[in-house]
Amino acid sequence: MKINEKDYEEYIRLKRKEELRKYAYDFWDYLSRNIYILQSKYPPIIFTEKYIKDENGGVTTGVTSTYDSGNGNQICYIIITVKDEILDENIQGTIRHEILHLVLRYHGLKSDDNCAIFKILCENFDGGFYGCLDEVEEAIYNHSCSYINKAIDQVKRSNNIKMLNLKMLINEIGNVKYDALDKLNQLFHSINVLCEVIDMNSKTNL
Ligand SMILES: [Zn+2]
Known part of the structure; x- marks a missing residue:
């Protein structure tokens, strides 16, 4: 079966995100095994293909957000920008940065x-x-x-x-x-x- 160019590009994009997700999971697992036993097995992480607005109205490529779920619980999650022009090693650095924020936030x-x-x-x-x-x-x-x-x-x-x-x-x-x-x-x-x-x-x- 022949795969068309558009599908192939989509496949490459998905594959990249899956590899970055695995990178985040491995770093999370390392911290969990060596410093804190973290409550969740995986970090809550969302990848987006857009740049993100930070709290000062500027533009960033990673953010750790917290919102109130309404029943007294706070929900935290990480958003990471994945774009063609950003190198994987820079995205990995952003992932480490945001995960360190999240680990501290989880522990109050x-x-x-x-x-x-x-x-x-x-x-x-x-x-x-x-x-x-x-x-x-x-x-x-x-x-x-x-x-x-x-x-x-x-x-x-x-x-x-x-x-x-x-x-x-x-x-x-x-x-x-x-x-x-x-x-x-x-x-x-x-x-x-x-x-x-x-x-x-x-x-x-x-
Ligand atoms: Zn930060």
């Missing part, structure tokens, strides 16, 4: 483009951070970054006990209650306690 943590925990995760998982930290987030970033990098490094060579440490660290660093400089001593104390455990683990696993 700080999750926007301008928070320390998002910057740290982007740096470790190649998520293309482009935000800007304010004074509070900058202080959190400077204090936490080396500890969490070490914990992620452990996870990359890992077992489940270390995953628990990393999860607790992320939960603390991303906690919305740390929203002012005078609240950060409590955070830094709790990071120090968690990191003593991480240091002990790394010594026993040399």
Whole structure:
């Protein structure tokens, strides 16, 4: 059977989206196995062939949206632009970026483009951070970054006990209650306690 050119183009487009979807599922699965056990097996992700409007009226190629389902539940999903002129590796970067937003949002943590925990995760998982930290987030970033990098490094060579440490660290660093400089001593104390455990683990696993 001969397939016409239009059908063939459609087949190529679908195939590309399926490959990108698999890429998203694999990254989600990696985070689920190594950091958080995520409630859903697959990330909610929609591919579109249009550019997307961001909240400032600009144009973007990826967005994580949340809406109220009406019964008190919030539904989050990711929209990703797939167009011929965008390279696959750029789309994969956008997928990682949006999935990191979604994972933090699912856990009720700080999750926007301008928070320390998002910057740290982007740096470790190649998520293309482009935000800007304010004074509070900058202080959190400077204090936490080396500890969490070490914990992620452990996870990359890992077992489940270390995953628990990393999860607790992320939960603390991303906690919305740390929203002012005078609240950060409590955070830094709790990071120090968690990191003593991480240091002990790394010594026993040399
Ligand atoms: Zn973003």
